Amino acid sequence: MENQMKAVISHSAGTHSQKDRHFTTNRKKIIQRVRWNNFFRRLFSLSTVFAIGALVILLFQVWTDSVGWLNPGFLTRNLSIFPEKAGIYGAILGTVYLMLVVIPVTILLGVATAIYLEEYAQKGSIASFIRTNITNLASVPSVIFGLLGLAVFGRLLNLGSSILAGGLTLSLLVLPIVVVAAQEALRAVPGFLREGSYAMGASKWTTIWRVVLPVALPGILTGGILAVSRAIGETAPLVVLGIPTLIMRIPKSLSDDFTALPIQIYYWTLDTVLTKEYANLAAATIVVLLIVLFMMNSVAIVIRNKYQRRF
Amino acid sequence: MGTQTNVRKMIHDNIVSNKNWFDKMVPKILFLAALVSVITTLGIVATLIFDTVKFFQMVSFSEVFSTELAPLRAQNPTFGILPLINGTVFSSLIAMAVAGPVGLTAAIYLSQFASERVRNFLKPIMEILAGIPTIVYGFFAYSFVTPLLMKVIPGLGAKNVLSPGLVMGVMIIPIVASLSEDAMNSVPKTISEAALGLGSTRFEVAIKVVLPAAISGIMASFVLGISRAIGETMIVTIASGSSKAFTFDITQSMQTMTSYIVEFTSGDAGTGTAGYYSLYAVGLILLLFTLVMNLIAQYISHRFREEY
Structure with a gap:
C-alpha cells in the first residue's frame, strides 16, 4: 500500500x-x-x-x-407382454391406491408432529431430539426405507408386497417433508392471532384448531402436495419391497399386490434388451408421470401464491 | 411493559383453568404422532443391525472386506463388499465432477451476475430439474446418454458407470447450486458492495470476496451432493448394471451398494440365507456412509462459518 x-x-x-x-x-x-x-x-x-x-x-x-404410443388405449388397457397391447391402467390404479394410503397417513402424522413440536413441546431435550431426528431422517437414502419396509411391513407384519406395505413405506419416507413444511407454516402464524383467541377465552386446543390451523392450511397443503408428488415418483423402496415384475391383475383392495407408474417404467426400461418397443412404453409412462407431477406442482404453486396470507 | 406481562399471565391462567379432559389428552396424542419419526429411525437402525449381526454369523469378517463378490453362486457364495464400495465411489466421483463445477459456477452466476429477471426465469427451471423422479433420469441415462457416449467412446459397454455418473451429476446440479447460492447470498451485501466501490469487477468480487466468505456453505453443499449421489439408486441400477467385478474402468459396468440392494431384493433371496442378510449389511454400510457425509456437512457449516 x-x-x-x-x-x-x-x-x-x-x-x-x-x-x-x-x-x-x-x-x-x-x-x-x-x-x-x-x-x-x-x-x-x-x-x-x-x-x-x-x-x-x-x-x-x-x-x-x-409419440404414437401415448394414446387413450394405453391409459385404459392393462399390462401385456405384447407392446402393442400393453397399457398402464393397472399401474395408474396402483399409484392412486398407494396415494390413498400415503395422503391420510403422512398428512395426519406430519401435521400432528408439527403441531406438537411448534405448539406444545417445551424448549427442551425431547423436542430438539425429535427435530434432529427428523432432519437426519430426511437424508436417509430411499432404498434404506425400502429395507425397513421389507423387514417390518413385508415380513414382520406379513403384508408382503401389498399396496398397504408400499404405501406405509412411502409415507415414512416423505413424512419429514410434511413435518418441516407444516412447522414452517405454523411458525408463520403471528402470535397476536393466538393471543386474541386466548383473550376471548378459548382453550389452547380450540385456538390451534379454529385459529392457527386455518391460517396455516395453505402452507401445510403446499408441503403436503410436494411430499405426495415426491412419493408418486419414488421407485427404489417399492422395488426393494419385491413388487412382482409383470402382474396382469388389477388391484381391488389395499392388501392386493400391485404395480405403479415408476415401477412400470423401471421394468420396461430394464426389458428393452428383450423387446425394443418397451423403451417407447417406458417413455409414454414417463410422460404420464411427468404430467401428473407437473399438475400437482402447479396446484401447489397456485395455493402458495393465492391463499397464503402474509402478516 | 407491566400490563403486557399481566395480560400474558392472565391468558396463561385462563388456559390452565379452562383445561378439560380433551385439552389434556391432545398433547399426549400429538406426542405419540411425533414419536413415529423417532420409531422409524430406531426401526431402521434396529433392522439393519439385527440382520447384519446374523450376516456376520454366517460370513467371516475377512471375506466381507475382500474384492470377490459372488452372492448368487450356488456353491460357496462369497460376499466381498469392496467392488460395491468401488462402484459407489466411482459413480459419486463422476457425478460430483459434473455437479461440483457446474453447480458452483451456476450459483456464482445466479447470485453475482444475473439480473432479477434472469434469476426469476432460471430458478424455477432448477426446481423442475430437482423435482424430476430419479427413475426418469435412469431411463434418460440408459436410452439416450449411453448410446450417445458409445459413438464417442468405442469400447463403452451398454451398461457402464460413466453414463449414470454424468446423469446423476445433472440431477445433483440443482442441489449444489441452490445450497451454494444460499451460502453466497448470506454474505452481507455491504462487503461485496465495498469491494465494487473500490473498483473491483464483479468477477473479482465473486472470487476474492464472496467465495472465501461463503466457503463453508459451499463445501457443505458439495458434501451433501456426494451424500445424495451415494444414496441414489435407480439411475445406477438401470444404467450401470450389476457386474460384480472389481475394476477401475469407468467404461464398464460397476455395481453400487444401492443397486446391489435392488438387484438382490427383486431376485429370489429367500429369508434366512446369507444373501438375504447381506442386503442389510450393505444397507447398514450405506447408511453409515451417508450419515458420515451429513455429519461432515453439518460440522463444516458450523465450524468454518464466517459470522457477520
Missing part, C-alpha cells in the same frame, strides 16, 4: 510523458480485467445453459420416444 502511494506520488512528480505512460498501462490493465470479467460472466452463464439444455433434451427425448 505504502509503495503504491510512493509510486503514485513519484509519478505525479515526474515528467508529463511518464504520467501518460502510467495512465495507458493502468488503462490497459483495467480493460484486461473487464475482459476477464465478461469472459467469466459468459462462462458461468453457460453452466445454467447446460442445466436448462439437459432438461430440454431430457423432455424432448422422452416425448419423441413416446
Whole structure:
C-alpha cells in the first residue's frame, strides 16, 4: 500500500510523458480485467445453459420416444407382454391406491408432529431430539426405507408386497417433508392471532384448531402436495419391497399386490434388451408421470401464491 | 411493559383453568404422532443391525472386506463388499465432477451476475430439474446418454458407470447450486458492495470476496451432493448394471451398494440365507456412509462459518 502511494506520488512528480505512460498501462490493465470479467460472466452463464439444455433434451427425448404410443388405449388397457397391447391402467390404479394410503397417513402424522413440536413441546431435550431426528431422517437414502419396509411391513407384519406395505413405506419416507413444511407454516402464524383467541377465552386446543390451523392450511397443503408428488415418483423402496415384475391383475383392495407408474417404467426400461418397443412404453409412462407431477406442482404453486396470507 | 406481562399471565391462567379432559389428552396424542419419526429411525437402525449381526454369523469378517463378490453362486457364495464400495465411489466421483463445477459456477452466476429477471426465469427451471423422479433420469441415462457416449467412446459397454455418473451429476446440479447460492447470498451485501466501490469487477468480487466468505456453505453443499449421489439408486441400477467385478474402468459396468440392494431384493433371496442378510449389511454400510457425509456437512457449516 505504502509503495503504491510512493509510486503514485513519484509519478505525479515526474515528467508529463511518464504520467501518460502510467495512465495507458493502468488503462490497459483495467480493460484486461473487464475482459476477464465478461469472459467469466459468459462462462458461468453457460453452466445454467447446460442445466436448462439437459432438461430440454431430457423432455424432448422422452416425448419423441413416446409419440404414437401415448394414446387413450394405453391409459385404459392393462399390462401385456405384447407392446402393442400393453397399457398402464393397472399401474395408474396402483399409484392412486398407494396415494390413498400415503395422503391420510403422512398428512395426519406430519401435521400432528408439527403441531406438537411448534405448539406444545417445551424448549427442551425431547423436542430438539425429535427435530434432529427428523432432519437426519430426511437424508436417509430411499432404498434404506425400502429395507425397513421389507423387514417390518413385508415380513414382520406379513403384508408382503401389498399396496398397504408400499404405501406405509412411502409415507415414512416423505413424512419429514410434511413435518418441516407444516412447522414452517405454523411458525408463520403471528402470535397476536393466538393471543386474541386466548383473550376471548378459548382453550389452547380450540385456538390451534379454529385459529392457527386455518391460517396455516395453505402452507401445510403446499408441503403436503410436494411430499405426495415426491412419493408418486419414488421407485427404489417399492422395488426393494419385491413388487412382482409383470402382474396382469388389477388391484381391488389395499392388501392386493400391485404395480405403479415408476415401477412400470423401471421394468420396461430394464426389458428393452428383450423387446425394443418397451423403451417407447417406458417413455409414454414417463410422460404420464411427468404430467401428473407437473399438475400437482402447479396446484401447489397456485395455493402458495393465492391463499397464503402474509402478516 | 407491566400490563403486557399481566395480560400474558392472565391468558396463561385462563388456559390452565379452562383445561378439560380433551385439552389434556391432545398433547399426549400429538406426542405419540411425533414419536413415529423417532420409531422409524430406531426401526431402521434396529433392522439393519439385527440382520447384519446374523450376516456376520454366517460370513467371516475377512471375506466381507475382500474384492470377490459372488452372492448368487450356488456353491460357496462369497460376499466381498469392496467392488460395491468401488462402484459407489466411482459413480459419486463422476457425478460430483459434473455437479461440483457446474453447480458452483451456476450459483456464482445466479447470485453475482444475473439480473432479477434472469434469476426469476432460471430458478424455477432448477426446481423442475430437482423435482424430476430419479427413475426418469435412469431411463434418460440408459436410452439416450449411453448410446450417445458409445459413438464417442468405442469400447463403452451398454451398461457402464460413466453414463449414470454424468446423469446423476445433472440431477445433483440443482442441489449444489441452490445450497451454494444460499451460502453466497448470506454474505452481507455491504462487503461485496465495498469491494465494487473500490473498483473491483464483479468477477473479482465473486472470487476474492464472496467465495472465501461463503466457503463453508459451499463445501457443505458439495458434501451433501456426494451424500445424495451415494444414496441414489435407480439411475445406477438401470444404467450401470450389476457386474460384480472389481475394476477401475469407468467404461464398464460397476455395481453400487444401492443397486446391489435392488438387484438382490427383486431376485429370489429367500429369508434366512446369507444373501438375504447381506442386503442389510450393505444397507447398514450405506447408511453409515451417508450419515458420515451429513455429519461432515453439518460440522463444516458450523465450524468454518464466517459470522457477520
